[in-house]
Amino acid sequence: MFRKHRGSGDDQAAIDRYEYVLATGQPDQLYRVHAEAFAALTDEQRSDLRGRLSAEIADEADRPVDDRPETLARVATDLDASRPGELTRILGPLLPVIAAHIMASPVAIALFPYGYAAGTSQWSTDAEEDGEFF
Numbered sequence: 707m708f709r710k711h712r713g714s715g716d717d718q719a720a721i722d723r724y725e726y727v728l729a730t731g732q733p734d735q736l737y738r739v740h741a742e743a744f745a746a747l748t749d750e751q752r753s754d755l756r757g758r759l760s761a762e763i764a765d766e767a768d769r770p771v772d773d774r775p776e777t778l779a780r781v782a783t784d785l786d787a788s789r790p791g792e793l794t795r796i797l798g799p800l801l802p803v804i805a806a807h808i809m810a811s812p813v814a815i816a817l818f819p820y821g822y823a824a825g826t827s828q829w830s831t832d833a834e835e836d837g838e839f840f
Contacts, residue, residue: 717802724805725794727814733783739814740779743807747800752778755800759785762796 727739744752752773759781760769770781786793797804808814 717805720805720809721794721801723809723814723818724801727808727817728786728790728793731814731817733787735813735817736786737779737783739808739811740782741775742811742813743804744775744778744782746807747775747803749773751800751803755797755804758796758798758800762792 728736731739744755747755752775755778756770756773759778763769763781763785768781768784770777782793785796794801
């Protein structure tokens with residue numbers, strides 16, 4: 707399901723988690739994490755993102771009209787809903803930066819199972835020691 711991208715181990719871990727968020731998050735959650743991540747980008751990065759999104763969307767009415775994080779988040783979320791798996795390719799060199807910002811989002815973190823060690827891709831050993839649910 708998840709494709710491997712070139713980059714450092716930390717970049718790859720963030721990208722893997724981002725792909726998990728894309729695959730499991732609800733549209734409103736994806737919009738929120740994208741808006742937060744895009745707000746953290748530089749103006750130049752947001753302009754690049756707008757160009758990348760615009761180049762992939764045939765219908766001019768669906769393209770981003772400005773570089774505001776909210777606008778870009780709406781377009782990215784809609785694009786991911788209509789073409790699952792394509793957003794990571796479209797983001798290109800921005801992917802590691804955006805993935806890292808998204809993984810710092812409380813909304814994204816909440817999508818991971820309890821006991822998932824955020825920085826290690828491994829289950830926390832103490833999660834199994836919590837005992838029974840009831």
